Amino acid sequence: MPNPQQNFSLWSSCRRKLIATMRCSCGISRHNKPINSPPVIKLPPEPSSEEKNVMMKETMKRLQSGENDAVLRGAKDVRELAKTDSEARMNFGLIGVIPLLVAMLDCEDVDSHIEALYALLNLGIGNDMNKSAIVEAGGVHKMLDLVTPPKECLPDVTAAVIANFLGLSAFDSNKVVIGSSGAVSFLIKTLRGLIKAETKTEDMDSQVVQDCLRALYNISILATNVLRMIEIDGFVQFLLSAIGGDAEISERILLILSNVVSTPEGRRAVSAVHDAFTILVDVLSWMDSPNCQEKVAYILMVMAYKSSEDQQAMIEAGIKSSLLELTLLGSTLAQKRSSRILEILRTDKGKQVSENTRGGAGTTLSAPLCGSGDNAESPDSSSGFSNRNAVKHLVEQSLLSNMRKIVKRANLRQEFVSLEHLKSSVTLHNSSSKSLPF
Structure with missing residues (x-):
């Protein structure tokens, strides 16, 4: 016979569930508050x-x-x-x-x-x-008339004209007209007013700067426009001097220089700038932007491939240590380009040695494998020893080059930091380190 207490408990449970269900359906449950749907915004109908x-x-x-x-x-x-x-x-x-x-x-x-x-x-x-x-x-010439003296160049008008040059220069057929119109001189003049190599202004209009650089890039795609660009006094010097501050600006400038070095005249213009290779090599060593490193590696690769004189200038700027570091720590594309530059430098050096050898009086010169005389190591142990010495030499050269750059950037007086002191510091660091400082 069923227990009356159990029947009452069962009936109470069913009653509570029924009441909870009714409350939920009415939206008044204690646990489920009513949800207000967001107001519907009616957009005006699109015109037919x-x-x-x-x-x-x-x-x-x-x-x-x-x-x-x-x-x-x-x-x-x-x-x-x-x-x-x-x-x-x-x-x-x-x-x-x-x-x-x-x-x-x-x-x-x-x-x-x-x-x-x-x-x-x-x-x-x-x-x-x-x-x-x-x-x-005639839009291009009329736009230039708006921003050419004696008319006053209002910022809003200048920004609108630059934006138009950017849009118009994206069409290949317009590049010739824009490149020969004087637009390049106007864009460079505007950039010089906004970008200063030594002191960057915080209130610089970044959008106008980016539009200027992108327009110059579009224009420089055409080789004949590159010739007009490098004829502008200080054009390449200005671009190089503006590298190194803002990563986005530097990347745009390097894109323009990539088009510039695609022509022989452009490569000569870059080589003629004092410390051009020092500036470019510094990008490999000091800038953390992978895009900038990849683009400057491309520029240096093209110039190294085309000119042995440029190769020597790169070596004097300390490119080897930077390339060695980039082949280990850079992006995949930067590693490939750095390896290619090292290969070009190595191949060219081999050709010079070969030519010097053929110029001798029937003598054959070769580098000793293990040294000479009484101090020569045995063949069994020479390979590992020579490899370690070679790596050690490269590491020392890399550290010495980096320390020179640090001293230069710190604007220290030369008498305070002598070359012998740097070398001794490098030697001390290597003797106390158990791993390669890569």
Whole structure:
């Protein structure tokens, strides 16, 4: 016979579950508070194709009206509509808006200049046909007129012009016109005002700097433009002097120099700069950015491959120790390029030794394997001994080179740190270290 107490407990349990279920369904449970759903934001409906056509026709009428306020409103409409709508960009280009916007650059109103410039910039986004039409309408030269003395170069206008040069130079057919227009001189002048090799200003407009450097890179892809660039007084010297501070700026500059050294004239211009190889080798040793190391390794690899004189200048700048360190600690690409440079330097040195040998009077010169005379080691133990000595010599050279750079960067007087003192420090470090300082 069932126990009445058990029946009561079972009935109580069922009752509690039933009440909890009812409360949950009503959203009033003690443990489950009602959840307020976020408000639904209703976006305005996107205009249909027919409505867009009506808006573009109205915009065209405003630009053709000749009234300042209406023309300015029309340029703003083009700027907004072309910002995100690729179809609007194409249609605006087809109905002839670009020449009207370029004509606005001849007026004296600064607001009209800015609206027209950004409208042209947006029309060229992802549309090579519009980029070509802007150049054909004389846009590049009119833009330069806005930032060329005696006119005052306003920061907003300057930034808009540079942004347009960046966009237009991405199209290959425009590179010749932009490169021969004087745009390079303007970009370099602007960069010099923003980047200072000795003192970097914190209020520097990074976006304008990046646009300048990216535009110069696009222009320098064309070899004929490289010739125009290196003819500008101090162009290569300025680029080299700006390396070493900001990693992103240095990377952009190294990209430009990669295009510069692709031509014989560019390589000669780089070699002619005092301490050029010292600056480039310092990037390998002191900059932590893998991208910068990879790009400077490419520049040095090209120059080493093309010129034995440049190879000697690299060696004098202490490149070997930096390359040895990079082959162990650098990125995969940096290791490959560093190994290639070492191979080039080794091959060229071998050729010189071979030529000197053939120039002798029937004598054959060869490096001794184990030394000579009474101090020669036995063949059984010479291999490991000579290898250890070779590695030890390379390590000493690397440490000595790095210590020289540290002394140079610290601007210490030479009488306080003599060469013999550095060598003794290196020797002491090696004798007390049980592992290679790589």
